[in-house]
Amino acid sequence: xxxxxxxxxxxxxxxxxxxxxxxxxxxxxxxxxxxxxxxxxxxxxxxxxxxxxxxxxxxxxxxxxxxxxxxxxxxxxxxxxxxxxxxxxxxxxxxxxxxxxxxxxxxxxxxxxxxxxxxxxxxxxxxxxxxxxxxxxxxxxxxxxxxxxxxxxxxxxxxxxxxxxxxxxxxxxxxxxxxxxxxxxxxxxxxxxxxxxxxxxxxxxxxxxxxxxxxxxxxxxxxxxxxxxxxxxxxxxxxxxxxxxxxxxxxxxxxxxxxxxxxxxxxxxxxxxxxxxxxxxxxxxxxxxxxxxxxxxxxxxxxxxxxxxxxxxxxxxxxxxxxxxxxxxxxxxxxxxxxxxxxxxxxxx
Amino acid sequence: xxxxxxxxxxxxxxxxxxxxxxxxxxxxxxxxxxxxxxxxxxxxxxxxxxxxxxxxxxxxxxxxxxxxxxxxxxxxxxxxxxxxxxxxxxxxxxxxxxxxxxxxxxxxxxxxxxxxxxxxxxxxxxxxxxxxxxxxxxxxxxxxxxxxxxxxxxxxxxxxxxxxxxxxxxxxxxxxxxxxxxxxxxxxxxxxxxxxxxxxxxxxxxxxxxxxxxxxxxxxxxxxxxxxxxxxxxxxxxxxxxxxxxxxxxxxxxxxxxxxxx
Numbered sequence: 001x002x003x004x005x006x007x008x009x010x011x012x013x014x015x016x017x018x019x020x021x022x023x024x025x026x027x028x029x030x031x032x033x034x035x036x037x038x039x040x041x042x043x044x045x046x047x048x049x050x051x052x053x054x055x056x057x058x059x060x061x062x063x064x065x066x067x068x069x070x071x072x073x074x075x076x077x078x079x080x081x082x083x084x085x086x087x088x089x090x091x092x093x094x095x096x097x098x099x100x101x102x103x104x105x106x107x108x109x110x111x112x113x114x115x116x117x118x119x120x121x122x123x124x125x126x127x128x129x130x131x132x133x134x135x136x137x138x139x140x141x142x143x144x145x146x147x148x149x150x151x152x153x154x155x156x157x158x159x160x161x162x163x164x165x166x167x168x169x170x171x172x173x174x175x176x177x178x179x180x181x182x183x184x185x186x187x188x189x190x191x192x193x194x195x196x197x198x199x200x201x202x203x204x205x206x207x208x209x210x211x212x213x214x215x216x217x218x219x220x221x222x223x224x225x226x227x228x229x230x231x232x233x234x235x236x237x238x239x240x241x242x243x244x245x246x247x248x249x250x251x252x253x254x255x256x257x258x259x260x261x262x263x264x265x266x267x268x269x270x271x272x273x274x275x276x277x278x279x280x281x282x283x284x285x286x287x288x289x290x291x292x293x294x295x296x297x298x299x300x301x302x303x304x305x306x307x308x309x310x311x312x313x314x315x316x317x318x319x320x321x322x323x324x325x326x327x328x329x330x331x332x333x334x335x336x337x338x339x340x341x342x343x344x345x346x347x348x349x
Numbered sequence: 350x351x352x353x354x355x356x357x358x359x360x361x362x363x364x365x366x367x368x369x370x371x372x373x374x375x376x377x378x379x380x381x382x383x384x385x386x387x388x389x390x391x392x393x394x395x396x397x398x399x400x401x402x403x404x405x406x407x408x409x410x411x412x413x414x415x416x417x418x419x420x421x422x423x424x425x426x427x428x429x430x431x432x433x434x435x436x437x438x439x440x441x442x443x444x445x446x447x448x449x450x451x452x453x454x455x456x457x458x459x460x461x462x463x464x465x466x467x468x469x470x471x472x473x474x475x476x477x478x479x480x481x482x483x484x485x486x487x488x489x490x491x492x493x494x495x496x497x498x499x500x501x502x503x504x505x506x507x508x509x510x511x512x513x514x515x516x517x518x519x520x521x522x523x524x525x526x527x528x529x530x531x532x533x534x535x536x537x538x539x540x541x542x543x544x545x546x547x548x549x550x551x552x553x554x555x556x557x558x559x560x561x562x563x564x565x566x567x568x569x570x571x572x573x574x575x576x577x578x579x580x581x582x583x584x585x586x587x588x589x590x591x592x593x594x595x596x597x598x599x600x601x602x603x604x605x606x607x608x609x610x611x
Contacts, residue, residue, distance in 0.1 A: 197472045209446040218432030218461040
């Protein structure tokens with residue numbers, strides 16, 4: 001019972017997300033049977049939007065572990081995502097591997113890239129690390145869209161016609177895909193929560209706060225940063241693989257600086273270093289993008305910019321960060337307001 | 350204190366030297382620290398005390414010379430290895446985790462030398478011994494009531510105590526304290542003196558101290574090394590140092606002029 005109470009928000013969100021496809025079908029007047037059969041409609045459409053949010057959320061979570069928890073600023077994080085997406089796409093398309101082997105390869109690719117980034121870890125700190133990782137990612141970005149690799153990776157158009165397993169086809173089996181993506185997001189989130197509370201995660205936080213002190217206490221900070229980099233890299237690569245499975249094209253844009261900045265923006269919106277903020281931020285980010293685009297068309301990016309500036313101005317610690325900082329006083333204020341109303345009502349009767 | 354007994358040397362420097370360009374901040378300093386003593390290094394501002402301290406724990410790389418801990422050369426040991434040998438180091442400018450609670454600061458210090466640092470899938474509460482050790486140290490330094498507060502919200506004096514607690518948590522053999530009373534209000538200094546005394550006595554620890562506060566140094570130290578312009582000017586018991594004419598004049602500022610004339 002205590003577990004239920006302590007995690008009531010988390011559980012409520014999970015229940016809502018499980019019920020979501022059915023609720024959407026009901027709202028749309030679609031029969032549950034038709035929805036289950038994968039017939040198009042609002043339910044199917046919004047399942048797709050949520051799948052995109054889950055993938056973005058996984059990517060942003062992995063960035064939050066690196067930047068928000070461990071304090072490593074990377075401008076090359078999109079490379080993990082792109083490496084995962086291209087590895088998955090090429091393994092399925094060119095190597096004709098089944099899905100489990102493909103995911104194994106994706107994990108290996110994520111580890112390999114984390115090791116590549118870690119070469120410079122002991123030598124560069126702060127903004128220099130950000131720029132070096134940007135360098136790595138830019139090289140990858142250029143290579144993946146080069147003419148020489150046109151036949152393999154599809155050049156600047158991207159990787160197309162990736163064969164998808166029948167049971168996970170994003171068009172025909174949208175609902176299955178939705179639940180797989182949801183389950184994976186929840187798993188990653190719970191794993192991250194535990195990681196941050198583990199002795200290792202606590203040291204990562206200490207490194208963010210004051211690396212020199214952590215070293216003087218006896219922590220070889222390199223290994224902790226390496227662990228964070230590997231965990232984050234695998235997660236982002238798996239997010240990329242999910243992206244490759246869901247999207248019709250894997251675009252080289254996924255390796256660009258803009259894609260890393262999306263992750264940064266998402267955790268700034270949600271709250272840096274809060275983990276749940278990465279998921280909330282991903283939802284806000286994608287939904288804003290979608291609805292502003294729908295209602296304002298071309299000028300939407302201007303409005304989006306204004307909204308982001310406002311968010312940063314008024315919620316400097318992000319949605320979750322600001323909520324955590326002010327939760328107690330806000331709750332106290334509401335309770336006081338209720339109490340005042342209650343006494344007023346009592347006086348009347 | 351029994352001076353006749355030849356006590357074991359726990360930490361020593363041999364001809365330790367640091368040059369910053371043309372400036373020789375530490376000029377071939379050799380010092381021997383005996384086990385279980387409180388040894389203070391004093392000297393005017395710019396005498397090279399803190400640089401010397403930084404050379405001992407490799408926070409600054411020496412130009413020449415060696416640092417020997419229990420017979421082992423530790424001169425260029427990576428920073429994180431220093432603590433594993435049993436050396437705790439505090440800094441003149443408070444060096445803590447400002448946004449973490451007092452408890453978490455000390456708990457991290459207690460966890461550092463354990464073997465559970467890479468248990469990614471266990472909650473840190475699962476390893477109760479670190480938390481118990483943290484509480485023990487927090488009680489010892491007198492911060493029990495503030496244990497749940499973020500370290501940055503503590504008054505300066507309490508932050509100094511917290512840092513002492515953090516280096517105490519892994520139970521080191523020697524504590525290197527760089528001006529533990531710096532920036533402290535005068536009325537809190539006796540508290541810090543009491544704490545250092547208590548750590549020394551109950552824990553059988555060696556304490557190497559850099560201090561400005563002469564009253565503190567004279568009352569607490571077994572040995573005193575006086576540094577002046579990067580060199581050792583005098584060494585001895587507090588009584589010997591107090592009686593030393595050269596030191597007397599150095600603190601009056603006269604010798605500074607004489608030495609620079611040489």
